[in-house]
Amino acid sequence: MALFLKLLGLLLLPWILQGPLPDGWLHFLDPRVWRRKPSREKILYLTFDDGPNPKATPLILDTLKEKGIPATFFVVGESALKHRELIQRAREEGHLLAGHSFSHRHAYLLFPWEAVREVKESQKVLQTLTGEEPRYFRPPWGSFSLPLWWALRRERLIPVLWSILPGDWKPLSKEELWRRVRRLLKPGAILVLHDGRGHPEAPLATARNLPYLLEKIRGEGYRFRRLDEAPQ
């Protein structure tokens, strides 16, 4: 039994040292990771994760177009390949495309070479579809590992998390969504919503709640910016 525990410890230790331990620092404290971009003006950075999604993304793009609001889409590489036309449309309509890995697997569950591949492939897909080199990356679930971090540094990507995470991976009412956003609304906040994955009805609920939410945020005097318009 003692030997078994020792062996288990020997296996777990490297895993902890390359995953949860550095993640604790990178996720919460490392100043190189963007969480909020403090600002004197009432600016909000609107971002969407986990798309593109053929049901929710077009509705979201319609709303953003109608209101003249720019956003940043952190897309999953394999979904981007399936719905290229949505990537194209988002780009043409003035939104910023950024990476959210290739297959949306958790950093802790990847072998080092897989973590590197997740970043590289995500970059390659976006480069092919947009003709531009993506500059921002948000890891799935906001979790880092050392190999993932190394890959991001190598690709000169800016790691972006958030300061408002309202949890719209479950379908929320528009009032509840606004209540959760309002609590954390501050100049320079980075808001993350989801246009894919999660509960099957969640992306569509977010898309339908978006007009209400954006008007409420505007009602507080906020203007919207893409992440590449933030102080770098």
Ligand SMILES: [Zn+2]
């Ligand atoms: Zn995600």
